[in-house]
Amino acid sequence: MCAPLTPYYGTGRRKKAVARVFLYEGTGKITINHRKATEYFTNIQHAQTIQHPFLITSTSQLFDAYITVKGGGIAGQAGAIRHGISRALLKYDLEYRTILKAEGFLTRDSRMKERKKPGMKGARKSPQFSKR
Structure with missing residues (x-):
């Protein structure tokens, strides 16, 4: 019986967004939250973002990637996956x-959303000023 491959x-x-990436030696299949990468990221630009580390290191056909990602939006999740x-x-x-x-x-x-300040409508926007 073979030992399981170490990821x-x-x-x-x-x-x-936080992404947990497990790379197993394989054929280049990417699974994100139990779905194919093309199903998860319908935007081509996000799909290319997650492929970029594999392409520049010429390892796109060496690994199968199992990824779980949560939090944030689609663009943030794509960046988190690339980092992972x-x-x-x-x-x-x-x-x-x-x-x-x-x-x-x-x-x-490290760029994050700036917090809302008290007495203001948002992080920077203030209430309308009236002279009279």
């Missing part, structure tokens, strides 16, 4: 660090 794991974050895939690829081979770092995939995008 390469990476956590990715972007805005409020990049981190998981580092566990596979540290040689990819220079390539992924140059593309900016290892840096966590």
Whole structure:
């Protein structure tokens, strides 16, 4: 009986989205929340975003990716998945660090929604001013 393949794991974050990425040696199949990647991301740009780390490291046909993602919107989730895939690829081979770092995939995008301030309508918008 064979031992199960050990996954390469990476956590990715972007805005409020958190992605848990497990890479198994396989044929290039990507599953996100029990659905195919093309079903989950109908927008082509988001689908390309999650493929980018595999393409620049030439590993698109080496791994099957099982991904769970929650929180945030679609664009934030795509960015979180890209970050998680990049981190998981580092566990596979540290040689990819220079390539992924140059593309900016290892840096966590720290931009978050600014909080609403008291006495204001939003983060920056204030009530209308009246002179009289």
